[in-house]
Amino acid sequence: xxxxxxxxxxxxxxxxxxxxxxxxxxxxxxxxxxxxxxxxxxxxxxxxxxxxxxxxxxxxxxxxxxxxxxxxxxxxxxxxxxxxxxxxxxxxxxxxxxxxxxxxxxxxxxxxxxxxxxxxxxxxxxxxxxxxxxxxxxxxxxxxxxxxxxxxxxxxxxxxxxxxxxxxxxxxxxxxxxxxxxxxxxxxxxxxxxxxxxxxxxxxxxxxxxxxxxxxxxxxxxxxxxxxxxxxxxxxxxxxxxxxxxxxxxxxxxxxxxxxxxxxxxxxxxxxxxxxxxxxxxxxxxxxxxxxxxxxxxxxxxxxxxxxxxxxxxxxxxxxxxxxxxxxxxxxxxxxxxxxxxxxxxxxxxxxxxxxxxxxxxxxxxxxxxxxxxxxxxxxxxxxxxxxxxxxxxxxxxxxxxxxxxxx
Numbered sequence: 001x002x003x004x005x006x007x008x009x010x011x012x013x014x015x016x017x018x019x020x021x022x023x024x025x026x027x028x029x030x031x032x033x034x035x036x037x038x039x040x041x042x043x044x045x046x047x048x049x050x051x052x053x054x055x056x057x058x059x060x061x062x063x064x065x066x067x068x069x070x071x072x073x074x075x076x077x078x079x080x081x082x083x084x085x086x087x088x089x090x091x092x093x094x095x096x097x098x099x100x101x102x103x104x105x106x107x108x109x110x111x112x113x114x115x116x117x118x119x120x121x122x123x124x125x126x127x128x129x130x131x132x133x134x135x136x137x138x139x140x141x142x143x144x145x146x147x148x149x150x151x152x153x154x155x156x157x158x159x160x161x162x163x164x165x166x167x168x169x170x171x172x173x174x175x176x177x178x179x180x181x182x183x184x185x186x187x188x189x190x191x192x193x194x195x196x197x198x199x200x201x202x203x204x205x206x207x208x209x210x211x212x213x214x215x216x217x218x219x220x221x222x223x224x225x226x227x228x229x230x231x232x233x234x235x236x237x238x239x240x241x242x243x244x245x246x247x248x249x250x251x252x253x254x255x256x257x258x259x260x261x262x263x264x265x266x267x268x269x270x271x272x273x274x275x276x277x278x279x280x281x282x283x284x285x286x287x288x289x290x291x292x293x294x295x296x297x298x299x300x301x302x303x304x305x306x307x308x309x310x311x312x313x314x315x316x317x318x319x320x321x322x323x324x325x326x327x328x329x330x331x332x333x334x335x336x337x338x339x340x341x342x343x344x345x346x347x348x349x350x351x352x353x354x355x356x357x358x359x360x361x362x363x364x365x366x367x368x369x370x371x372x373x374x375x376x377x378x379x380x381x382x383x384x385x386x387x388x389x390x391x392x393x394x395x396x397x398x399x400x401x402x403x404x405x406x407x408x
Contacts, residue, residue, distance in 0.1 A: 144341020
């Protein structure tokens, strides 16, 4: 094990020295402020006992100390194990020792503290050297977009001469990155199942799509199917919409019933299936989704998501419901969302095309074909109406991967 002290005027220079001398795998053992700067003690091939022994031996302030790593004494332990009078003590891995565990946690906390300090310094340096870049990042983060998307957009508009020009270009690129599905659902027909978490508005979306189809093609070519036997009133709600539209509605509670129902409705141009809400954390999610694909007729699934859901939950849902290979997404409750950045980020990350979005309860007025520029414009409008509450410290931590010299 090698231990070395480093002196520098600030934390960044000290960390750079550690990396240059001991490599990226070095471990920071301690740090403290001294006259003229900061002192770090770092180690390579860290061993606790060796470090304690090295602390008690005299050495120069910046000396590299080579300490042999301790190895377990295999022979005595084997001899004791053969004795019937002595039972070997339970083996404790060195990485599980309480002292090392506590030290490891302290070093992680120290590392987070130094990384945060570096992020703040980088953010301040960017503000001094590239105030336009910093303000553009602030605006994009105000939309609720993920930090990686904000960084990518800023890199792509680096040549903009004015802040407003860079802002317009960034929104244009964002709209281009948002995947949008073509308008094939209502024209192509087939069997369409709306899947998604509980409470996102699948039943209401089925009614809106059904009403749009009836307006274009009439009621004789449409049928509705409900597989939601869990939520009280779900089938009653769908029956109400079916009576208003004058279309047949069927229920199916098993794979066999669903297959028989779909075969009986083979003469219909479009069959919309309203499924039960399922959590993306449901351990039986894959089995329950497999019911849709078990019959003889092909079922195309559309993932229904709420714009009011946080980005991490949206991305989990996109991943979990990927078992049905959804063709596109329907984004609901756009009118209720304080920000659209989470939804846009999740769709960009998941590469899932957006087919429709809804912004109210009216049937069928409040469902719209997806247009990326329209959704991005609404996101920008929400961003200017609300205060995201980001101060410089929050922005620095969120955008920790941005280097000031990358835009200088």
